[in-house]
Amino acid sequence: xxxxxxTPKFRILKIGQSMTLQCTQDMNHNYMYWYRQDPxxxxxLIYYSVGAGITDKGEVPNGYNVSRxxxxxxxLRLELAAPSQxxxxxxxxxxxxxxxFGPGTRLTVT
Amino acid sequence: DAKTTQPNSMESNEEEPVHLPCNHSTISxxxxxxxxxxxxxxxxxxxxxxLTSNVNNRMxxxxxxxxxxxxxxxxxxxxxxxxxxxxxIPYGGSQGNLIFGKGxxxxxxx
Numbered sequence: 001x002x003x004x005x006x007t008p009k010f011r012i013l014k015i016g017q018s019m020t021l022q023c024t025q026d027m028n029h030n031y032m033y034w035y036r037q038d039p040x041x042x043x044x045l046i047y048y049s050v051g052a053g054i055t056d057k058g059e060v061p062n063g064y065n066v067s068r069x070x071x072x073x074x075x076l077r078l079e080l081a082a083p084s085q086x087x088x089x090x091x092x093x094x095x096x097x098x099x100x101f102g103p104g105t106r107l108t109v110t
Numbered sequence: 111d112a113k114t115t116q117p118n119s120m121e122s123n124e125e126e127p128v129h130l131p132c133n134h135s136t137i138s139x140x141x142x143x144x145x146x147x148x149x150x151x152x153x154x155x156x157x158x159x160x161l162t163s164n165v166n167n168r169m170x171x172x173x174x175x176x177x178x179x180x181x182x183x184x185x186x187x188x189x190x191x192x193x194x195x196x197x198x199i200p201y202g203g204s205q206g207n208l209i210f211g212k213g214x215x216x217x218x219x220x
Contacts, residue, residue, distance in 0.1 A: 004153075033207075035210075040212070041212065042197065042209075042210030042211050042212050042213060043154070043208075043210040044210075045207050048207070058207065059207075090153045090154070092153070092154075092208075098156060099146070099154075099156060099208060100156075101153030101154045101155065102153055103152060103153055104151075104152070104153050
């Protein structure tokens with residue numbers, strides 16, 4: 001199993017640009033999550049999904065959108081990128097009490 | 111959600127035991143105590159979890175106080191690879207969210 005994979009690993013955006021962060025898991029987990037982590041801080045939940053077609057906001061959803069058309073994929077969309085969205089983004093999936101995180105996408109908005 | 115208190119940082123020598131404390135005095139009766147760690151430039155990874163009694167696995171041991179208001183993660187012989195930020199997270203298993211604090215940054219000296 002590859003676990004949770006994320007692409008790209010790094011990205012630099014200009015203010016106002018848009019992009020999609022990709023996340024895929026091959027463990028058939030229903031629950032998937034997007035977190036962001038600012039320097040020296042813990043992770044904050046952006047959005048999560050309890051299954052295909054069902055998503056909900058987390059703690060810091062503003063400026064982001066998600067969709068979940070399949071069990072495997074949970075892309076995160078940034079519209080009109082802002083410098084405040086400079087962060088490391090982690091995708092995760094879970095089953096019962098086991099959580100699995102991807103390697104992260106480091107995003108810089110300038 | 112239960113609030114946790116962990117030391118900001120700790121140091122250890124290689125091959126010595128490390129005891130990482132966590133206070134979670136407002137933990138609910140059904141929350142498990144989870145520990146995750148985050149190696150540099152990686153996503154968090156599961157370490158161990160428990161409810162009431164002490165737990166062991168190949169990575170670590172978890173000692174839980176009788177009143178469940180605190181716990182200690184024990185690494186029996188620290189290696190350089192154990193240098194990471196360790197997060198203590200009370201979690202009810204409702205799949206809603208893992209709430210990450212700032213954790214304890216463990217440094218391991220050769």
